[in-house]
Amino acid sequence: MNKIIDDWLLPFGLAAPLRQHVADVVAALPLEIREDLIGDPAFRFSDYEPGNNVVALIPVSAPRRRRPSRSVVLKRTLRHRPAAFIQYVIAHELAHAHLRNGGRWEGDDPERAADALAAEWGFTRP
Numbered sequence: 001m002n003k004i005i006d007d008w009l010l011p012f013g014l015a016a017p018l019r020q021h022v023a024d025v026v027a028a029l030p031l032e033i034r035e036d037l038i039g040d041p042a043f044r045f046s047d048y049e050p051g052n053n054v055v056a057l058i059p060v061s062a063p064r065r066r067r068p069s070r071s072v073v074l075k076r077t078l079r080h081r082p083a084a085f086i087q088y089v090i091a092h093e094l095a096h097a098h099l100r101n102g103g104r105w106e107g108d109d110p111e112r113a114a115d116a117l118a119a120e121w122g123f124t125r126p
Helices: 002-012 016-028 030-039 076-080 083-098 110-122
Strands: 044-048 071-075
Touching: 002 016, 002 030, 002 044, 016 030, 016 076, 016 083, 030 083, 071 076, 071 083, 076 083, 083 110
Parallel strands: 044 071
Antiparallel strands: none
């Protein structure tokens, strides 16, 4: 499974410290969630180093099957945080991607929904 995840992450060009955390989080996801993300050819992952006059280009794909494309963008400054926090943020953002930035039901707050889903996956907010 790690080879599948590594092969999936390779084209995204994530910085090495973050790439390993992303791989660890993706490996811990329930199979159906992992397959949803890895199996989506329109999904994109990227990272950037924030700073003065930095312009971050957010890669997106064209919508497919009448669904908007999904992307997760991480700040490389995450690398300075504890591992549990880094993995929580990654899981939270993947939850947003899985939920397509919505809630779990009508009226559900997307932020709370992403936190709850990340927690179900074993990544609670530190």
